[in-house]
Amino acid sequence: MATTEVTSEVIGSVWKVEKAAGDALAEGDLIMILESMKMEIPVEAPVAGTLSELKVAPEDSVEEDQVLCLIES
């Protein structure tokens, strides 16, 4: 089992979370959408696996490179 940290590309806030902990993910699946500079920034699964932990919730502020969630694969 390997753990992959999914990080934020941008400074912004969490707008919508589309998956829940325990969900199975295919590579490229949409996990959440951030909001930054009036743009919606999709966060997609970089690898297939199981979403083991969500570290943010809607309206949370996020920093660049902040870990948003973990994927076990």
Next chain:
Amino acid sequence: MSFDDMLKDLKAREAKARAMGGPERLARREAQGVLNARSRIEAFIDPGSWVETGLLAVSSIVPEDRGKTPADGKVAGFAKVDGRMVAIASNDFTVKGASSSATNMKKVGHVKRVATERGFPLVFFGESSGARMPDNMGAKGMGTNLGHDPQQYVRTRQTPWASAVLGQCYGSSAWYTCLADFVVMRKGAILAVASPGLASFAIGQKVEAEDLGGWKLHSDISGLIDRVADTDEEALDEIRRFLSYMPSHCNEPPPRASIPAGSDEGAQRIPDILPESRKRAYDVRKIIGCLADLDSFLEFKPRFGRTAVTGLARLGGRSVGFIASNPMGKAGALDVAGCEKATRFTVLCDSFNIPLILLVDTPGFVIGIEGEKQKAPGKIINFMQALQMCTVPKLSVIMRKSYGQAYLNMGGGRNSDDVAIWPTAEVSFMDAHYATEIVSWNQQVPEERKQEIRAAMEKDSSAYGLAEIYAVQAVIAPAETRRYLIQQLEIHEMRPSGGVGEHRMAAWPTTF
């Protein structure tokens, strides 16, 4: 001495030189999973192609060092890589930390000169502690060792240079790295002006090596490296890959490659990647992946200046350079780091006859105090000047937003040889809402009047507006873009010069 004895003596001297710093030091490296100066060369080149120069060179400054400095700590020579000639300077850290002294600097100077004059790439395997001591100490040390080559650090991009940072790189190892066209760094290696020891000693700054010059610093913040590798072997693969796109010298076009099967299928996927909502971001690297020949995209500086994406690829078998705005980073608004990255990449492509493809989706430049402190106007205009001085074919595709000065920086108007636009595009000087606020700034403008102003500002910003006045050459469907670009590359081939540009920025700096 008999002839046989002479030959035996020669063999013995050669064997001693090839033994480098001795079995213990070599074993220690091996245990750490790190290659040595000679195994790096072997892993890098076509088997059996190595021709060494200066194998029997030793220290010429300190007499006691003559027997202790095999090859004087820098292994130099020539070899074939994928069938093409390259020059190599490989630092041997097991011999006096590969420190620079009189003899080994002559060796490096020789391969550099031959590569330049005879027209082939030069590759550095960087791992050096800097200037050798006490050789360089004192007035006589300085006068004897340094300053004999007034062109030592002149980079005129006559042939491609690549550098791998594979250990501690201070002094000349750092300078040559920063002069290279392509730099790969192995995790754990350090690139800095001087060692953490000297930094601690001289200025009392207690620093960790990784903080002073580790891969994270250089990949994310300084942007001095192009790629990061986990192992020496991976780093060597990256350099071979880089060279595969490059001509051997600036007076020939880049090599052509065969087109992998399935390369034409990707473009059909673009409509699924490009979101319908103009507010939704996407990763432009996916679009590049669809346009380029299958698996041919080699991204430069992926973690630095992320508002822009740069990298070499092939299109229809030809080497091309992509510069793309990336909406995933700051909505695609070009920032200082993005401009620096795009400028350096433009100079590289122009110097080696590689056409540029610009993919545009940018709301403009990042504005605000932070950017101004970092000389944003200067960086923007450096990039603009580079683009306008560029003489290789430039093709631009406006995918979505193209606003203000960034419209010009990303190849709008006659800043490209051909501009194509997708029906999804919008082009204007700025967002109508902002424009309204700016013209009514600091004035008591009633809301009804603002609405009138805004209506006037909301002019047609569609792709067809540009197409009707021939400010773009074609409106094309995203899925047609690969085919269109391949056709345009053929049209804009530099026939009169045999595919060679004017290289007007060949002596520009390598960092900005």
